Amino acid sequence: MSVARSRLLIVAIAEAVIVAALVIALVVVSIRRSGGTANASSATGQADPGTAMCAAIPLANQVLPSIVTISASRGVQGGTGSGQVFRDGGYILTNDHVISPAAGGAGGSVSVQYSDGHNSDATIVGRDPSTDLAVLKAADEAKGYPVIGLGSSADLQVGQPVVALGAPLGLASTVTSGIISALDRYVPVPGDNVTHHLIGAIQTDAAINPGNSGGALVNCAGKLVGVNAAIATVPNASGVSGGGSVGLGFAIPVDLAKPIADQLIKTGKPGHPTTGLQVQEIPPAVAQASGAPAGLFVLASTGPAVTAGLKPGDVITKVDGQPAVSSEQIVVATLTRQAGDDLKLTYVRAGTSTDTTLTLAAP
Numbered sequence: 637m638s639v640a641r642s643r644l645l646i647v648a649i650a651e652a653v654i655v656a657a658l659v660i661a662l663v664v665v666s667i668r669r670s671g672g673t674a675n676a677s678s679a680t681g682q683a684d685p686g687t688a689m690c691a692a693i694p695l696a697n698q699v700l701p702s703i704v705t706i707s708a709s710r711g712v713q714g715g716t717g718s719g720q721v722f723r724d725g726g727y728i729l730t731n732d733h734v735i736s737p738a739a740g741g742a743g744g745s746v747s748v749q750y751s752d753g754h755n756s757d758a759t760i761v762g763r764d765p766s767t768d769l770a771v772l773k774a775a776d777e778a779k780g781y782p783v784i785g786l787g788s789s790a791d792l793q794v795g796q797p798v799v800a801l802g803a804p805l806g807l808a809s810t811v812t813s814g815i816i817s818a819l820d821r822y823v824p825v826p827g828d829n830v831t832h833h834l835i836g837a838i839q840t841d842a843a844i845n846p847g848n849s850g851g852a853l854v855n856c857a858g859k860l861v862g863v864n865a866a867i868a869t870v871p872n873a874s875g876v877s878g879g880g881s882v883g884l885g886f887a888i889p890v891d892l893a894k895p896i897a898d899q900l901i902k903t904g905k906p907g908h909p910t911t912g913l914q915v916q917e918i919p920p921a922v923a924q925a926s927g928a929p930a931g932l933f934v935l936a937s938t939g940p941a942v943t944a945g946l947k948p949g950d951v952i953t954k955v956d957g958q959p960a961v962s963s964e965q966i967v968v969a970t971l972t973r974q975a976g977d978d979l980k981l982t983y984v985r986a987g988t989s990t991d992t993t994l995t996l997a998a999p
Contacts, residue, residue: 726777762900787859802851862887
């Protein structure tokens with residue numbers, strides 16, 4: 637089967653700690669640490685017209701001091717990933733799947749290594765498995781490592797050059813360059829007993845590999861535009877992912893990541909609104925065989941769903957005017973809205989179709 641016809645696997649890109657241990661000894665870091673905010677002042681923010689790429693040398697010198705390598709473990713389980721100093725006070729933004737081995741009870745530990753080789757313990761401030769984001773707080777907050785400059789993902793363009801920074805395969809302070817190859821992807825990523833929903837994801841061909849999880853995707857001015865989170869790989873003949881970059885990486889846009897990170901720092905929780913719905917997909921084949929409509933079968937209805945008139949046994953056939961084919965449509969609706977926002981639904985009860993508006997509620 638040709639590559640063009642092969643099925644792609646989407647995988648999170650934290651790296652097993654045993655692999656990191658094998659390669660980390662090869663890393664020699666000689667990046668100067670300085671205070672203040674990282675802003676690639678010597679970069680113009682524009683691509684080199686001769687190469688259509690960022691001026692990566694000054695960008696790397698400015699941004700790498702904000703990038704950290706993260707190790708998380710609990711017992712024999714563990715892994716490594718990347719992150720960036722996101723706010724003064726030692727707050728570090730990363731992926732939830734990077735720190736999940738250390739979360740959920742006693743015995744877990746998290747540490748970070750800065751680009752100058754300095755190590756520090758860290759604690760988990762808050763995590764949001766749904767969007768695969770988490771915030772840490774380093775114990776050495778007084779060290780004054782520079783905060784990464786924040787850009788915007790709203791004005792990104794396909795073909796725009798970007799640079800990825802992180803610790804692929806445990807190789808700290810690695811810099812790769814490429815372009816934005818697509819925008820506004822929806823990428824569900826399977827995790828440990830959870831699906832991470834990358835919404836409006838940035839697709840890039842900048843090389844991203846296991847260990848890059850949680851690291852920075854920056855524009856030519858060195859401003860954070862995305863948080864690297866997953867890659868697509870081509871499975872082998874046995875259906876097993878190859879695990880390395882094939883030029884299809886995905887990053888969480890900073891315009892989504894920032895407010896969630898701010899909320900995690902403020903309350904420790906993401907604060908996503910609720911629909912009050914529990915639903916289960918009715919596959920078209922099952923619907924056809926039973927004579928029921930295809931859509932989402934309502935298992936339970938509470939709070940805002942009850943107010944909207946929905947009851948167990950109803951079948952939701954449209955979500956925001958689109959055919960209801962996956963329960964993930966309901967999840968995505970809560971991740972892209974605030975409490976008080978409306979969600980348009982169409983449901984069928986006893987053969988009668990009804991339109992309703994569900995107002996999302998605070999959790």
